[in-house]
């Protein structure tokens with residue numbers, strides 16, 4: 001790994017496992033642990049660091065001076081990238097979907113303060129950008145610029161996710177993770193033991209397309225994973241009173257901060273499935289807290 005990246009990683013905290021303890025789990029005889037990737041770093045938290053780590057290493061080793069990527073006005077990915085760029089001495093450019101909000105969202109304001117160049121692009125141009133999934137296939141890219149597709153969805157991301165899995169030293173039967181692009185889930189499926197059952201909880205509506213996306217990211221078929229498609233709450237960043245109440249209640253009872261966009265939806269789903277006796281008594285489950293707490297500011 002590049003020395004600058006090693007130095008940055010030294011500023012990170014350990015992602016620990018926290019065991020949950022409550023009446024629902026006790027009644028159904030389920031053991032549930034949270035893998036606390038939210039603790040890794042106050043800004044480059046959770047799966048965004050896992051996914052960016054080897055991408056950043058690649059950019060540094062190629063001698064690139066600028067990182068370019070895309071995302072929305074609350075993007076955890078661009079927020080992490082802007083901070084990492086500043087920490088590593090690299091320029092960053094964020095291609096942002098839609099018009100420049102006035103005032104800037106707290107997320108965009110941070111990105112601006114960390115020196116990211118913000119370029120606002122139309123929704124149709126944004127959709128077009130999704131075609132460029134390779135490392136350097138963006139039209140007009142100049143030498144020294146390094147293109148990272150939406151959400152860091154590229155093969156190098158999977159190596160960082162594998163480290164999350166290898167840190168889990170407890171035996172477990174079920175491993176759960178929220179899904180946006182499914183990149184984190186793909187990395188987990190590749191790295192987890194075959195006897196474990198891996199469950200992804202998409203936060204987007206109509207997320208069935210993820211099945212073929214995932215099959216593409218996995219280079220051989222795996223049969224130990226599935227998606228729970230019914231816990232999107234109306235779509236990306238959509239919530240309802242039941243979800244918000246669940247998130248608040250979970251935080252009060254456990255002291256673990258969560259947000260309603262990703263980890264909140266996954267945990268709601270897990271508890272709903274446990275209450276419906278979907279999981280066999282005696283199972284040991286792990287749920288990955290993918291971080292992203294900065295995005296919560298969009299809900300206040």
Ligand SMILES: *Cc1c(COP(=O)(O)O)cnc(C)c1O
Pocket residue numbers: 046047048076077151178179180181182183184185262263290291292293
């Ligand atoms: C981006 C993000 C995800 C989704 O990750 P994918 O790899 O795109 O599926 C999950 N949780 C949080 C907090 C995120 O920021």
